[in-house]
Amino acid sequence: MTIPARHGECGHCSSGQGGATPDGRTVSSIVRHSDAGRIMRRFSAFALAREAMRGHSGWTEQWASPEPRKTYDVVIVGAGGHGLATAYYLAKEHGITDIAVIEKGWLGGGNTGRNTTIIRSNYLYDESAALYDHAVSLWEGLSQDLNYNVMFSPRGVLMLSHNEHDRQGAQRHIHANRLNGVDNEWLTPDECKAYCPPLNISANTRYPVIGGALQRRGGTARHDAVAWGYARAASARGVHVLQNTTVTGIRRSADGRVAGVETSRGFIGARKVGVVAAGNTSVVMDMAGVRMPIESYPLQAVVSEPVKPCFPCVVMSNTVHAYVSQSDKGELVIGAGTDQYPSYSQTGSLSIFNHTLDAIAEMFPIFRRMRMLRTWGGIVDVTPDRSPILSKTPVPGLYVNCGWGTGGFKATPGSGHVFAHTIARDEPHPINAAFSLDRFETGRFIDEAAAAAVAH
């Protein structure tokens, strides 16, 4: 068993300063900020060597913190991964750089910094496969594209089956995926064990493993680095990232069009506003008078004490409600389910992750005596069909990207890419055309409840 190569094991990455391009290119070293006149240095093998020679005194801020302008072409509400990616692709692919990304807290402090960092695209329906696989193909080149090491590690995602119903569902997914060109394959229990040695495939368990679906291109990435990398790359193209700025209202002009946003730092005008506010989408959209088909639930995760590398892939199980991977720091990263009631508390019930840890302990007996280090909750925006909404809205100039439920991180680059297209052209990209807000009226659902690895 070989463990797939992981980026960033050089250990400097937790500072947020590190990350040469993984291919070690030496590239020209400066990019100029449009406003601040600050110079942002590109990461390269040459830059790392130069800074190593002079005590790392030459690194500059990774993104600017400018004063807001009075108006922008586009305002994005929410500086999580999806919002920052939207701004980045607007600047890079559509030539729109007069953008503010407005964030009430700190950059990536919501679900972007709270998720379990899993990336996969093995969804059932054509529309979903296209959207999530678009994201995976962008993940594959993202570190180079952003000049920032997002530590994308395609170590494989193994989704276990424990009964005949699971097996039929998994094989249906495999066949559907392969028809859509998405890699996914069936493993026998012995093959599962070979791929993930800590897995218990004994028949003497409450829910024995009878096989698994493996997506080898799936894996993990470093969530903070994704937010930082997009913020840095967007800032280098002139995008304003405004942290600690709360949007308190959406102003509309007499003809109904969006005119801008009221914020804790005053009114900011905008021709177009994109709402990418995850769990708070209903609250923000209500400011423009748009009711949403969304309920917001707490979703929890838990990490263990760090241990040496022992877990080579991502393992998920729908039936026993557990999934786990090991971070590059050595912690087991474990995802639990949602609570049954909507809440904005950013915390959840003990019983929920207890239930998950029961399952983890049975599937991986070597983890039974590990201590859990931290637990936390995020608020996820769940739609009736468990598929996201990337759409125009009834309000001209207002766009919404939400409803990612329990699994938005994996889609970050693809989501930002097609949402930028939707905002720039005022019409959806072919990939997100089906993910419209009006599907809840027309009935053209994309019903992916079975694709989620957690109960919700």
Next chain:
Amino acid sequence: MLLIHCPYCEDERPEPEFRHAGEAHIARPSAELDAGRAVAESLYLRTNTRGVVFERWRHVHGCGRFFNAARHSVSDRFLAFYKAGEPKPDIAADGGLALDPLGAGATPATVGADGRNVDGGETGR
């Protein structure tokens, strides 16, 4: 985990005895009205507010009956339990808890930064 008071059993019981049953007070549109849009709204559009929410619960592992509750969606504190069919209780939008509805900025001294432990009273958790 929440502690929930069933207004039929007149007893406070732990959350696993109950099943959350969605937003309360959603009227099914009558057939004569604009069917498509009104039905879609009643089925899928949800208030989902930061503040007081009115919701249905079912005491599945007890009396089996549906009832309603008012809860603050940031602190998760219950404000009222009442039987199905009874009118919505008159509770201020913030439940009298003076929480910042946007979850940012200064909060009153009696409220924790995360909106918990409000005025030292019972929190229903």
